[in-house]
Amino acid sequence: MGLSPRRVTHLPHGPAPSRTGRLGPMTADRDPAAPLSAPPSPPAAAPRPRPAYGKETWREIAHLLTNLFTALVGFVYAVVSVALGAGLAVTVIGLPLLALGLGGARGIGRAERARARRLLGVEIAEPSALPRRGGFFGWLWASLKDPVAWRTQLYGLLRLPWGVVTFSVTLVSLIVLWPVLPYVARGFANADRLMVRGLLSPSDELERRIAELESDRGVVVDTAAADLRRIERDLHDGAQARLVALAMGLGLAKEKLLEDPETAAAMVDEAHGEVKLALQELRDLARGIHPAVLTDRGLDAALSSVASRCTVPVKVAVDLAERPAEAIEGIAYFTVSELLQNVSKHARARGASVEVWRSGDRLMLQVRDDGVGGARTDGGTGLAGLGERLGAVDGLLLVDSPAGGPTVITAELPWRARAAGA
Template sequence: MTASPPTSGRTAPGGPHAPYVPPAAEAPRPPETPDAPDAPDTPVPADASRAPLTTGTARAGGAAQTGGAGGAGGAVDAPGARDDDRLPPPRAPLGAQTWKEIAHLLLNLPMDIVGFLYVSVWVYCGLLLSVTVVGLPVLVLGLVGGRRFGRAERVRARLLLGMRIEEPTPIRHRAHGGFFPWLWACLKDPVGWRHALYSFVRLPWGFATFAVCLVSLFVAWPVLPWLARGLTHVDRMMVRALLSPSDALERRIAELESGRRTVADTASADLRRIERDLHDGAQARLVSLAMGLGLAKEKLPEDPQAAARMVDEAHGEVKLALAELRDLARGIHPAILTDRGLGPALSNVAARCPVTVTVSVDLPARPAPAIEGIAYFTVSELLQNVGKHSGAARASVDLRRSGDRLLIRVFDDGRGGARADRGTGLAGLTERLGSVDGLLLVDSPGGGPTTVTAELPWRDSADG
């Protein structure tokens, strides 16, 4: 009896009488290990899910599997996914400068209402009272108050709009020599009237900007930064046009103030020079003359010949004293300039110069006495510098009128090297000419020649 092969409890396909086919080889199974004892439950930290994964993590088919004592682990995120899940920090929808511009637009309405009411009441009261003596002071006080309001608006524009607006020059009471001149200067103040115009015309604009900005805060805030920037540009133009000082006017005021200080300093220096010349020159000679005549009087009874010699010496001292007084008077204002004009006066100066000087004066009429005196002393000082420092053999002086300017040209063929910013002679002359809207130009290269050109404003003698 033949034994049949074991079937391991399986029926071959095709029935029990089909030939036997061995099963396919199965993969060996890992040996089973006994289950580990249950560990006591431990609380899981709240941040455990955010702990970094170990390097043994494997990713297959979109799920990460980790081997462990208790079996396969669950699927976890990759390391880069943690950073992608973090939210960016919140940011403000509007910048700091935009909020400043919005605040400026919202403040336009209250500020413009106050300014409009102030100007309206001031103009009404001023015009109503102008028939009385108190009308003009009321207008002046209103203009002063308008300057104060304009200062507040410049501060607001400086803080909220980032503008740099200079303060206009104030009206000083002392600079006008009394109450009524100051009153008239305030009435003619262009800065005060421009500030009043600014406060009067802005009321409709204040209503418009307040309404547009307030509504846009709720219904159009995505475009509010561009809208606020455009509206504040209009505010910036108004501030620059009506509240900023005029550059030309401020520059002219600064020039006049500087010129006034220069004139005052020059006048004080001239007085000190005259006092010094009188003390050291003519006064000393007159004292010596008095002493000599006194000694001659005492000698006359005893020694008439000695007394006569002393009188002759006193006569010489008198001549020298007269010459020094004549020079001093010429330094103050020469008589020949008053009597005959610039041509003969400058020819007289040129005759005393150690250098050969030719003078050419081509003027249709005599200028004002003040301009004539300044031109005379300018040429006199320039020729004095030529004789002392240039080493020239010849020089020339040319005067002519060009439009509303008096042109003075002094030329020499000396060694050159003169500069207006070095030393006190040409620098002081430049300041004195600048005090009367004049100009001094020096062209003096090393080795020469030197040409100095001076310009003075022309005023006719009848206007001086």
């Protein structure tokens, strides 16, 4: 059940999150008697002056002397890949070639970030990977509009004249301008740092967020398709098959009504039982789509109903002054329902509890059991799909299940206030 690490956290040990906080650093609650502010820390020591010919200076010189070679490679690659792809764009292979060239540009950018990290001490996060959904055309479109690759190509074009200048001046300074070499190297290196940060770093958090949302959209589509297939299968194999058998039975009873009334009456009684079973199956199916008790009475009553069907005693505590958005309410209901199913099937617990509360603009859910523990996001208990569904709405899932128990699973969802009149 591997889950994306940005959506699911597995904790082999440790206390559950505080009821008043978001999932994150799980620190103990502050002692009310403790002072509100910490004692002032001693003033930081003044930074030591940088040696003129220290290790940092020599790393900067090495970076500047390798600029010409890397700039030449980047410039030739950018010109050839863009010109070849754009020139053949009128043919069937043009755009795929351009997309492949942009993919290669990402590799050049990765190498340049590593060089800057090693020689200039510039820590730059790696950009988000391209989404891998949509087949060939999805990959083609994502590659052609990839801002990271296009900025790397621009970086390659701009670097050639800059690489010539930095290489030449640094080499001359290394030979005949030795006293000013550290200052020349520092000035050029600072300009390089600005260029790397400006063109090779991710655009901003928005770019990462867009990539996450594109991935989440795919998860939502896949989940909806799977739910539709499940509903279709349940209708075909359950209520529909039973209703077909019921229609055939009533047809036979109609034929025997005059010649054998007793047999016909028995067949009608049997059909009556089949109708009850079909109705129950339809009710269960409807409850699986969206239970009426949730719409009418909210999470407290709906979760109490789910808890009553669990194989172990479950205590339910819902502390909500108002109801969240209908969609969030439904996700919370099905999250608890699936977690309690896991308790019934896998936990071997004697009891469980469900707590629901609001913390700021987040809806918090916590399901706890005293079973054998060992629940993991890769253990086949459905936590992977559950975490993906929560992630699709900007939710989080935290699993704390050491071997031997207890298991505490905490989910966090956005609140998104319920619409007026809902």
